[in-house]
Amino acid sequence: MHSSVALYFPGVDLDLDKILPEALETSYERVKTIATHPVASAKFFNCLIISIFKSLVLGGVLGPTKAYFGTVESQGREEDCDRTNAPTGDELSIQETERAEKEVIPVCLPTPNPAHDDFQRIFRNDVVRIVDTSNIHRHSATCYKYSKVKPDGLKTCRMRMPRALVENAHIDVSTGQITMRRSRP
Known part of the structure; x- marks a missing residue:
């Protein structure tokens, strides 16, 4: 931004x-x-x-x-x-x-x-096939473009992948944070 x-x-x-x-x-x-x-x-x-x-x-x-x-x-x-x-x-x-x-x-x-x-x-089979083949993050060199090496020698993906799975979408009313459902890391 x-x-x-x-x-x-x-x-x-x-x-x-x-x-x-x-x-x-x-x-x-x-x-x-x-x-x-x-x-x-x-x-x-x-x-x-x-x-x-x-x-x-x-x-x-x-x-x-x-x-x-x-x-x-x-x-x-x-x-x-x-x-x-x-x-x-x-x-x-x-x-x-x-x-x-x-x-x-x-x-x-x-x-x-x-x-x-x-x-x-x-x-449903068509949708699952499309999502499974098209909507998966694969790490590339640009994922680590600005990453600093951590003490354990690893870098962090700037897309923050993989992510935690979330069973249901929800809104935290105290902070206003919206969490979308995520079935794949």
Whole structure:
């Protein structure tokens, strides 16, 4: 988190009009402050996304926008990601899209018919297969990029992997910390 605005939400006393880079804490201390205030981090994320929408989408930077749709998702690295679709006036119409779709050869097999008796089992097996093959952390050199060697000679993965398993998602009302369910380390 290099934005000084991100430090404003947890209550760090900053004059945002007169901020100098040397007046800020180290990068580690800034991230530590932000990480200990998850609600403030969410407010900063919301402020950032609203600002982007106002300037890019509503401000017309992308051209005349017909509509927009966005969704926020967790990347599993304790950070949020916003995915937004904002069609401009130059897109294909729905009819043109449907025509083009019929000409495209799919890269994967179609989803089984939900009315099929075995649909739930097939669907669940597909999801498990995808998650098992695609959503697993494998250590690489970048995991240890900023890690200092510990006394036992080991380094720490900067993605904090492996992580403790969590059976159910929950919110600690005293701190506001949100803990997501985790079935894989």
